[in-house]
Amino acid sequence: MTRATHRFLLLHLLTCLGLHALGSEIINGRNVPKNSMLYMASVQNDGVHKCGGFLINEHFVVTAAHCKHPKLSVVLGTHNLQKVDNKSMRYDVKTCKFPSYENVEKGDDIMLLKLSRKARLDNKVQPIQLQKTKMRDESNCSVAGWGYTITGGKPDNVLKAVDVRIVNQKVCKEKWGENLPAKAICAGGYGTDKGFCQGDSGGPLVCSGKAVGVVSFNYNKNCSYPNKPNVYTDVSKYLEWIKKRNRC
Incomplete structure (x- = not known):
């Protein structure tokens, strides 16, 4: 089989399977390049x-x-x-x-x-610099860490990161109710399979190159991201x- 034919068949297979064929990379995050996230x-x-x-x-x-x-x-x-x-x-x-x-x-x-x-x-x-103002809803951000890659898993030795978006504060409050701290910000873990897991606590939520939040907690230590957003401490409040x- 020629190299060109192999590429064609692989592309065809991925197209038939759909985007979920690459889903594991999103759920578990991606390895962070050695020359980045030096903070x-x-x-x-x-x-x-x-x-x-x-x-x-x-x-x-x-x-x-x-x-x-x-x-x-x-x-x-x-x-x-x-x-x-x-x-x-x-x-x-x-x-x-x-x-x-x-x-x-x-x-x-x-x-x-x-x-x-x-x-x-x-x-x-x-x-890393600290964010001084509130982030807009749906802002593209990232979170990184050496934590679990699946619920009930174990820490990963290689630093991984995943992209998440800021969740509207009103929506986050509706989902968490009185359990949402006053000075918190939400991102990922709601309506998505992206977010953090145990062992990532304390890491930064980074938006536009600045630290916006500190990883605090998710829903019942469930990293499969059910119906509540991930919660971070809002750095700008401190x-x-x-x-x-x-x-x-």
């Missing part, structure tokens, strides 16, 4: 990945408050968690939860991690507190 951080407990996070300057990483554990550390500068140089990539941290945080349902699910030493910014590590980070 991503793996937040680890006793050396094991627990949550995502994102670098905002040489001294601080932002993550979710519910990610706090006794022996936290942060890994910067890698897309594959099996390739970590503990001497140069791992940082001990001091935790600084938002003062009023109690649990994810009540909101304020945001935490600063002060690095034990200044992060070295280079072609593998760079901070800018003043973040500015006072030197108090941590």
